[in-house]
Amino acid sequence: MNTTKSFSQAFNDTTYKLGGNGKRNIQVLIDALANIDENLASDMYGKGKLIEDFQDQMADYLGKDTAVFFPSGTMAQQIALRIWCDRKGVKRVAYHPLCHLEIHEQDGLKELHHIEPTLLADKNRLINLEDVQNMPKDIACLLLELPQREIGGQLPDYAELEAISAYCREQEIKLHLDGARLFEILPYYQKSAAEICALFDSIYVSFYKGIGGIAGAILVGDKDFTEESKVWKRRHGGDLISLYPYIISSEYYFKQRVNKMEQYYEESKELAALYNQCHGVTTMPTEPVSNMFHVHFEIPKDQLEPILTQVYETTGVGLLPYLSNSSESTCYSEVSIGDLYAEVPKDKVKIAFGRLDAELNKM
Amino acid sequence: MNTTKSFSQAFNDTTYKLGGNGKRNIQVLIDALANIDENLASDMYGKGKLIEDFQDQMADYLGKDTAVFFPSGTMAQQIALRIWCDRKGVKRVAYHPLCHLEIHEQDGLKELHHIEPTLLADKNRLINLEDVQNMPKDIACLLLELPQREIGGQLPDYAELEAISAYCREQEIKLHLDGARLFEILPYYQKSAAEICALFDSIYVSFYKGIGGIAGAILVGDKDFTEESKVWKRRHGGDLISLYPYIISSEYYFKQRVNKMEQYYEESKELAALYNQCHGVTTMPTEPVSNMFHVHFEIPKDQLEPILTQVYETTGVGLLPYLSNSSESTCYSEVSIGDLYAEVPKDKVKIAFGRLDAELNKM
Known part of the structure; x- marks a missing residue:
């Protein structure tokens, strides 16, 4: 048997x-479309009310200037790290050994962007302040994943997070949040999403984890950063003529489940x-x-x-x-x-x- | 005013x-979903009956071994050229000066894949056999776009196409078809899609040009080629957990309009x-x-x-x-x-x- x-x-x-x-199943999409005006115009290559309204809503919720909707977090995060590396002229970032980019993306960061990671901490524990303080100085960006999914979804104390953020600011190292499950950790930290995001320079969130949408991601940061991310989105082949099936469902399930x-x-x-x-x-x-x-x-x-x-x-x-x-x-x-x-x-x-x-x- | x-x-x-x-508008998606069983399971990261059936159907229609569904042609075509370049160990391809990759993709091919193009022909006319015969020998792949959209959708004579294909085979230069509008040219050539595709090593087709779907593309070729393309699809961030909104609409409008x-x-x-x-x-x-x-x-x-x-x-x-x-x-x-x-x-x-x-x- x-x-x-x-x-x-x-x-x-x-x-x-x-x-x-x-x-x-398909019902997930059908439900999301049930109360949408069928005359609503598609987004067009990243433009239009449908996509811009949702981006504005998420920028506001996450407390950053601007947001860009991406088909996937894989695309959004590689691009975020690429931008920070280009800004500093350093092709090196730091992240956890079980980071999504390290184990689930067929080495896209290395193969497409030629960015090399420094792996911090043992794979069975969280990155702590000491790991960050001891990392090499030629790091353009540190990526933290909250919660650290591959070790059961662990979180550092909030004070440690604040200390890591302060250290990175002092050292002029950009701090990026893999917030695939950011909404899910707000009750534990007893913080708003915007309060947590204020510790970071760029943040990615996902709409098909706890939110339960179909697919799709949002990347937020300051306007220069997000405008540059749109250029890379086009290069990656993610600037689709229409992303609305994902946008509509993301918005629908966000409203339904974020609380x-x-x-x-x-x-x-x-x-x-x-x-x-x-x-x-x-x-x-x-x-x-x-x-x-x-x-x-x-x-x-x-x-x-x-x-x-x-x-x-x-x-x-x-x-x-x-x-x-x-x-x-x-x-x-x-x-x-x-x-x-x-x-x-x-x-x-x-x-x-x-x-x-x-x-x-x-x- | x-x-x-x-x-x-x-x-x-x-x-x-x-x-x-x-x-x-949204009605385009609603119509495509109208007769779909709501219990139909989503594709999952490129796997599952929903995506595999459509891929098989398109491989068959285009007369190649295997097909891979992509969110965009931008992604599919960069990947096709990358694979052919890697196979030959040469980072150079040839295409028309008004090729989509040259003017609409923010130089993704150069910025992400470090592939340099040789531009063939004057921008106001089609690539002909002489252009191809005179191109440098260190070319991994020649891309032809049929019809050449940016000059009004012109086409070479079929005999010239056959001669270009024969020359490339002889010279061991891969031939890739930008078939964004392949379905649209079959009546003029009075050929089947499979007959035209037989002249090429890899082919991309689109589902939101004449077919009028929402977004999405298919890349076909032999099994080694398409399997490798799936690895790059993951790297590009295009291997979404669910691509079904595009797959279902592509299949629906393909059936409705291909004839x-x-x-x-x-x-x-x-x-x-x-x-x-x-x-x-x-x-x-x-x-x-x-x-x-x-x-x-x-x-x-x-x-x-x-x-x-x-x-x-x-x-x-x-x-x-x-x-x-x-x-x-x-x-x-x-x-x-x-x-x-x-x-x-x-x-x-x-x-x-x-x-x-x-x-x-x-x-």
Whole structure:
């Protein structure tokens, strides 16, 4: 029996799923279009009311002069780093070893922009002030990702963030925020997006993480910076004649979910506590600081999958859609809380975790 | 009075418009989604039935092994040239001086890929076999654009195209087709898309020119080539989690319009003849070879705009949406025939051209 296939199928077949905002299907776009005037004109190569209004709205929300809508964060962030490198005449930036640009972009930063990164900190922990103080001086820009997704969505203390920002300003090193999950961390920091963004020179945010849109990103900064980013957007092939399917859906789901981040954060802590009560299970962070966390199991994927499959089939509750081995004897998965969690009856959740713990205790 | 504004407004206010497929508004997307199952799953980072089916369909139609869907032609074509350059270890390509990559992409090819172009032919004429035979030998790829948009959409004889292709094969120079308007030239050549594509190593086609979709492009070639193009697509930031709004609309409008190109071509010849009958007006080409042509006027834009405005207001027929000066004393515009032309009553067209000619005769 192919357990991977049956595991994935068992998850899909569950009535209740604990993570996410629901299926990524065409309905997501149809819903976003439902109340849009069909006569609304398309944006045209980055111009027009449709795109400019949303850019203005996001610049305002993030507390910067200007914003540019991009089809992807990959494009937006490479361009941000390129601009800061060109300004300083230095082809070097610094970021975390598990930065999106380092592990998910086929080395676009190096291959297209010939920018070399200095990797700060050990991959299993956050970048701290000391790492920043000790980095080489020929750095054009430091990129911080908040929260650091690949280690479970961890965050530095706000005071440390402020100290890093102050140090970079003093050293004339630009500070860029990978804010793919910026909205998701506001409840923990108890800060506005604009307050956090004030610590940075440029910021990218995403609309298909916690916001649950289709795709799309916003890059903000001062006007010189964003105008230059539009030139690079054209060069990258991202200045499409029409980006409106992404803009409309970004705006729609932003309005729908940006004020639910506090709820997701509370639910994330609740769910992590349930995992931590199970035998041989820990979450990273132990107490989440956003809507996301990682779950680590002290057994490998091929032993855990049949257990979870049984839990899914007997309780109708889908805990995790996939597992990845982290060593020969351990595995993990990622949880991001969205709209679905609140729809699951608490007693169903309790039964599912009861069964999971019972099975893990037998191992 | 601001004549530019009133000219543009006068065009927009006309009942009948002679070019295009209609307004670029949200309705274009709504129509494309009308018969799609809302449970259809999104493509996921270039994978999934939705994107793979369309890619297979287009590879088949264009007669190549494999196809990759891109958000834009700008991205697809830079990548195609990059791959051919890397294969040959030569950072030089050849194309027309008015190639899209040379004049509309903010030098992305040079700035991102460090590829230098050799410009073939004078900008006012097509590349011919002699130009190709005389080009330097250290060329990785020759790009041909069919039709050559910036000079009115001209085409070489098919025999010349075959000779250029044979020469490039012999010289081991890759031949890439900028087929942004490939569908539009099939009636003139009386060839299938696959027959024309057989002359080329890689081909890009667009879905928002004659096809009238929202955005999106397909790049085809052999499997090694397209697999490599996917890596570069990720690097460029074009490997979006969801491209389905563009894929669904591309497929919808492809089916709706690919078989109307013969009609557009005939209408284009009819409309060009009407322009050529007017005093001081010529079209390029004199007889169009696709759905497009340029109209050249022997008076400047600021003199022509009030005349056209009057024609639009008195007849309700919109001939040209904008004008560009080509010298101090001449101006021109571009026409692309789409669905709208067939909806305009012939007598209205006749009256409009009668008035235009009468006014031009007074000059």
